[in-house]
Amino acid sequence: MTTHPVVAEVTARIAARSAASRTAYLDRVTLAAQDGPTRRDLACSNLAHGFAGITGGDKDLLRANRRPNVAIVSAYNDMLSAHQPMHEYPDWIKGAARLAGGVAQFAGGVPAMCDGITQGRAGMELSLFSRDVIAMATAVALSHDMFDAGLLLGVCDKIVPGLLIGALSFGHLPAILVPAGPMHSGLPNKEKARVRQLYAEGKATREDLLDAEAASYHSPGTCTFYGTANSNQLVVEVMGLHLPGASFVPPGTRLRRALTEEAARRAVEISRGDEYTPIAHVVDEKAVVNGVVALLATGGSTNHTMHLVAIASAAGIELTWDDFDDLSSVVPLLTRVYPNGSADINHFQAAGGVQFLVDTLLDAGLLHEDVRTVAGPGLGRYRREPVLVEGALTWRDGPGRSLDTYVLRPATDPFARDGGLRTLSGNLGRAVIKVSAVAAEHRVVEAPARVFTSQEAFGVAFKAGELDRDVVVVVRQQGPRANGMPELHKLVPALGVLMDRGFKVALVTDGRMSGASGKIPAAIQVTPEAAVGGPLALVRDGDPVRLDAVTGTLEVLADLAVREPVDFPPGADAWVGTGRELFGALRHAVGPADRGASVFGPIAASHFAGRTTQEVSR
Structure with missing residues (x-):
């Protein structure tokens, strides 16, 4: 198939712009990679600490340094519906890894904030910074030199980007993202929005509003509107970081468990030998462009204009808003999922989901097929959908056509000719x-x-x-x-x-x-x-x-040259309480939105280039 010329041109200029930083990143990855388990170089005392808490045969396997060890890094907590299903995952993963000839250890947990809970509260002012905290927590979990691959358990807003940024700092390790899936459909999103507006006008009571919200967010699983959480899942699947079809399978189903166990088996498989697939080689310039295209084609979350920039930067790739803009001019809008339609993410899945989306975008030349993925070489694998046949997981061809053109359309008949x-x-x-x-x-x-x-x-x-x-x-x-x-x-x-x-x-x-x-x-x-x-x-x-x-x-439409700024900068006493004062260093180090709003590396430092010492200190 022929790649669309604008997609090809944007990809080429990203690669040219990133040549030096990407080369330096890959050089670090090459130096960190080893043949065989990385823990074999640990001193005896270090290694003994690493397996002291294990009972049974896994301890002997780790001690012998003959089997790959998979790190489990999880955002589980039982307050957040999207992450609550993950409480069972470590046991499933350990069992599946053992059957595949490996070992799995719970390496560490990362914080998981819910923007839905903190909306309008002081805690929301920590939300974006939690992404970089999650990245650092992921690095801490992987820092023990005990692991040969990773499984990253997370779903929502800042969590998936944070897990990815952290894992990319260990780019020599293969890593697979493991989702939990959406809750079943509840109160339609348009009805929820209607009640919210009535409440804003004083025409509905707080109890009316709470009834509507509780009917919308009603069970374990990810919220069903197409916000950042579900944008995360779709984008990373098209980037080849999920198993094909893993994004929107509901929790509490046999297929969800089978996909989780298969992720563990696959992590063992790609940790060594001919199938060795480090995350640094999955997240390359073409995969980043594929992620942007998927976002645009579905009208996904605006947060990814920062998150994808920050993720790319962690892999030595410089992505800009101009790249988003140019791709948006040629990527058609193919979905109508709330808030840009009445359907929810379950309706999108039923209409053909990620598999049909990949199928039609590949046929239109808008995605790069020649990429590495955690499932193997080639994005064409993501045209296929997972099913259980007599209890065993397998993949079959996706629908090949939309099963509901009010929700999902082919690139030849889009809702709009350009992206969202x-x-x-x-x-x-x-x-x-x-x-x-x-x-x-x-x-x-x-x-x-x-x-x-x-x-x-x-x-x-x-x-x-x-x-x-x-x-x-x-x-x-x-x-x-x-x-x-x-x-x-x-x-x-x-x-x-x-x-x-x-x-x-x-x-x-x-x-x-x-x-x-x-x-x-x-x-x-x-x-x-x-x-x-x-x-x-x-x-x-x-x-x-x-x-x-x-x-x-x-x-x-005014002359700004003769004016002085108002409220610049905000006073330090305006950012205390609810833990905010603990994040002061991040607030003063953070870079601008168009560079990922990150606290890491030269991108953040460049935010203050040319400013006076007094301005920066304030």
Whole structure:
């Protein structure tokens, strides 16, 4: 098959741009790789500590240094529905690894935050930083030189990117991501959104709202809307880091257990010999482009405009927002899953899921087929879907056509000719906008600005009726340097009410909105952020602001040159409590959104290039 020329050109320029850093990364990986178990070089005391807690035959196998040892790194906790099913996984994995001729040890746990719980709370200001904490916790788990491969157990928002960044720092080790699957469908997402808007207008009680939310989020498994958690699963499967078809099999099923056990067997298999597949060789320039294409084709989470940049950087690859933009111009939108449709992720799976998506994108030349994956060479393997035949796991050809064209379409008959994410630029800086759920008539908004520095202040103005007009709501001091870049979903129901009242409404912010930004045109992740003196700090109430998602522009129609920043930078006393003071070092080290909002390496340091010592210290 012929690769689309834009996909080929973007991939080539990423490779050229990344040549030096990628070569240096792969050189480190080569130096770290060894023939045979890595623990054989440990001193006797070190090795004895490594297997002291094991009983039974696994201890003898580790002592003899003849069998591969698979690290289990898990985000399990029983508070979060997406991770609760993983409490059984270690025992399944250990048994399967043993049958495959290896050993598995629980190497370490990583924290797992839920943005759904922390929405609008102080804890949300730790959420983005938790990704880099997870990466460091993954590195700690793998740092003992006891392991020959890894299984990364995680699902949601910052967790999968954090696990990947950490694993890529041990790029010589094979690693497979192991998901838990979505909960069964509950209250339809559009009905949930309707009740939220009624509550925002004072037309529904708290009990009504809680009933709706509890009917939506009702059991173990991942939330069923297409936010960051499910975007994670789809993107990493298309990158070849899941077993084919693993993403959206529900928990509590025989197939889910069989896929988990197969991941353990496969980790043993690819840890050595002819099938040796280190994660550094899976996550290459082509795999990164495949991940971006999958995100765009499905209108996935805007968080991945940061996460994929940070993941790529961990593999020595420099991915930019320009790459997203150019790919978006040729990648068609193939799905309608809430918030850009009424279906949920289970409907997407039933319509053909990842397997049909890969099938149609490969046929259109929009994905690279010639990649390495944890399942073997070639992305064509991901056209096949897992099934149980007489209790045994096998794969068969996927459907080859969409089984529900209201949810999933072929590349030859898309919902839209370009992708669901775009970038904006202008005298306010650069931003990301998710347009897949925004109606065409709402994609260009020009209106007076109303400026806020918190969601709470916005809520007070909304309830007072001060926003019942055409308005561009500017919420600044929400970037990574200001307060950790929280998601701002408390804004969405009220903004939806204003739009339904017939007003022209848009949001401009240096904060995040994730995959659930919905029908409101929202220029998010504005960079440079206000806290480092970005133009957003110069906007005043009443300034005409123009957001144009058609031409890709974001501008304030005012002379900013004569102004001084407002609220720059935020005071240190504004970021204490709920553990926030413990993350102060990360807040001061974090890089800009368009470079991954990461605290690692030269990308973060470059955020402050050219700034005075006084500015940086503040």
